[in-house]
Amino acid sequence: xxxxxxxxxxxxxxxxxxxxxxxxxxxxxxxxxxxxxxxxxxxxxxxxxxxxxxxxxxxxxxxxxxxxxxxxxxxxxxxxxxxxxxxxxxxxxxxxxxxxxxxxxxxxxxxxxxxxxxxxxxxxxxxxxxxxxxxxxxxxxxxxxxxxxxxxxxxxxxxxxxxxxxxxxxxxxxxxxxxxxxxxxxxx
Numbered sequence: 001x002x003x004x005x006x007x008x009x010x011x012x013x014x015x016x017x018x019x020x021x022x023x024x025x026x027x028x029x030x031x032x033x034x035x036x037x038x039x040x041x042x043x044x045x046x047x048x049x050x051x052x053x054x055x056x057x058x059x060x061x062x063x064x065x066x067x068x069x070x071x072x073x074x075x076x077x078x079x080x081x082x083x084x085x086x087x088x089x090x091x092x093x094x095x096x097x098x099x100x101x102x103x104x105x106x107x108x109x110x111x112x113x114x115x116x117x118x119x120x121x122x123x124x125x126x127x128x129x130x131x132x133x134x135x136x137x138x139x140x141x142x143x144x145x146x147x148x149x150x151x152x153x154x155x156x157x158x159x160x161x162x163x164x165x166x167x168x169x170x171x172x173x174x175x176x177x178x179x180x181x182x183x184x185x186x187x188x
Contacts, residue, residue, distance in 0.1 A: 079142025094123035
């Protein structure tokens, strides 16, 4: 139990930057971190929080003609799984994770390394045009040496936005692909 308290304090103390309760999530593909701590968080303590222990949400908009892709990843020790919600509705959970708390598979706060390592939980969620507020909660935790959930972790999310191809552009692409076999036969 004491270890959980120290780990929770250490995770929050080592976080890269303080965040307000509602973060405007940029669509630049940069990672934005969140924390979880059943010692410092409100309610059951398993929702995403900022460094002050306040509930944390991320807001963004996707313009008409564009699609958004939100990537969520676990960090530090693997073994954590998050439930992700948007506008009050559950989008789903991040993938299953291999518990590396005792195995030493720690990537620290390198979210790209965590995303590249299949032991870490991750989820990709797609969004159409609209405005969204995203929240999350820890639904499975890495276990300590006594087999108890640590319930203190960090993770991150990032947003990328890209244009949806127009129908004319898509038709032209398909027509070009259709001509490739004819051009190949002619070249022979």
